[in-house]
Amino acid sequence: MPASPAPGTSFTRPVVAVFPARRTTVTVTPMSSLLENGRSHDCGALRHADVGATVVLFGWVHRRRDHGALIFINLRDRFGITQVVIDPDLAPAAHAAAAVLRGEFCIAVAGVVVSRGDNINAQMPTGEIEVSLRELEVFSSADVLPFNVADDAELDATETHRLKYRYLDLRRPSLQKNFVLRSRLATLTRLTLAEAGFLELETPYMVKYTPGGARNFLVPSRLNPGQFYALAESPQIFKQLFMVAGMDKYFQICRCFRDEDLRNDRQPEFTQIDVEISYATPERVQAPIEALIRRAWKDILGAELPQQFPRMTWAEAMARYGSDKPDTRFGLEFIDLKDIVAESGFRMFTGAPFVKGLCVGPEHSEALTRGRLDKLTELVKKRESGGAKGLAWARVQADGSWQSPLAKNLSAELVAAINARMGALPGSVLLIIADDFHVTHQALNALRLELRDSLDLVARAGRSPWQFLWVTDFPLFERTDKGYVSSHHPFTSPRAVDLPLLDSDPAQVLAQAYDLVLNGNEIGGGSIRIHRSDVQAKVFAVLGLSEAQIQHKFGFLLEAFRYGPPPHGGIALGLDRISMLMAGATSLRDVIAFPKTQKGTDLMTGCPSGADDEQLAELFIRQAPPEGT
């Protein structure tokens, strides 16, 4: 660390000035502007070893405590906070100048590092020292703030204000921390993948409009009247063409645009870590991703992750957790009862294709009062929780019998069999849903996640706080009223063993697709792609695409695949979501510097906005009159 500010090149005549310092006499370059010479340290750097040094710090007035004579300033930048003490006996001019200082003024201070003696603040990394002010410059003043920046308490400002004055929100240390983390993650991504032989390549944001899938943002083309570019919803096709082009291994930290409704964890533009490799198998795609994640968690969070992340098929995830992105930080897995209850004669059970339940052990079940069970029943009946017809519950008594609305309908033998299957103990509470596949699993999943939160199951399970999971072997298609649609996208390869099923039973075809799940959040997804034109043709046929549609949307890709495409596959990771989870944030907005509101607007800039008639005319766009006029 330099003991004094680096001399500025603009000063031809270094002048010696003697500060009337109490502990030391120091030599500095006096300057018309402290800015010219630059700061000697950031606001988080100084320690006890620096006592005696003459320093120049720049930053914002985080807090000011004016004792009339002594004034204390906490000076803040993104590196930390340093206390500045202003003593009228030592620096009368600076003391007089400091009278004007208020919160968030941007200032320069020059002074001497002194020990705080008995007044150490153990809460601050710089708490053993303070800077005794000799010279003060105010770069800029600040109006009364629209919200309290210094307090750093999220509840201190509503979302509206935070977004309107985003540049102030971003000054808060908690958000600064998030963006430091995000930057490190991006840097590690580039380092790790480049070291593994990946090329960082760019793909266009302005691409061909292809209806189907996510809605596109459209950009009118002035040079091509009446025609539009679409903003890329993903680099999917281009990265596959990179493989045809022989790039072998590609990655990109890439913005994607989707004009869909927003959520807490969904923004209209978001950032992907996009990866594609030639001669891929799922394992060859997953391995470098795991290496990247492991390195990021270790370097940024200091967390050791397992050498290999667990794998689970989609079918198993659905059967055990009712979700394709299960939270495996705790147990409470689904237990299948169908075979036991098949002969029960109880219509609620015999009439449903699926009968499954959860067993809340006696150590967790105290909180499940009758009132709470009624609330859970309401929950599973909600449409967004699956819309189950009801929830069968039972409290297991000391003798194994049930306290339950169902008790009188079921034989003692059946109760005993269910207890045994579910591992019920005295005091356990059993929650059972009987319905079709979709409702049973969705309702039990909603129930499981609700119990996770209300019974604090994650903390009480005592597992590692970072539970990664690869979910594999997704169905290739989903059946809708209008026929089959791709679960992932139409270039996803079926498993080789399932190829015959493309003709006979497409619903049974499983894909070479994989999602990376962290603590119940999908943070990435990918697949092995189809590189055989005959397989691609069959998939398009199942999807019901006409030859004309195929040629229009993907003609250039299929044409490219006529010229020796290598087998290939890849993945895309959600950089925003990963940053959010690493930062412990609960909203994507806390890791995106300038996010949009739920209606897709920017409260700070006022976008989107209208355009003037001249420009619209150039683009051959005419506005339709609003409805009702």
Next chain:
RNA sequence: GGGGUGGUAGUUAAGUCGGUUAUAACGCCGGCCUGUCACGCCGGAGGUCGCGGGUUCGAGCCCCGUCCGCCCCGCCA
């Protein structure tokens, strides 16, 4: 497209059954204070109760409409 919730001082919130001058904390302004660190003490200013309409003797509060934020469903190949 649908469901929920919120909008009151610069900020965050309280505001009872519809009833006197709309309340508190922080911030702001002024004064005092030489070891604070969310400094303290004294005093003060500050309001289009989101906007528009209605009911009423009287509306922050009730009704209708509307705008905006947030959460969720649908949607997100």
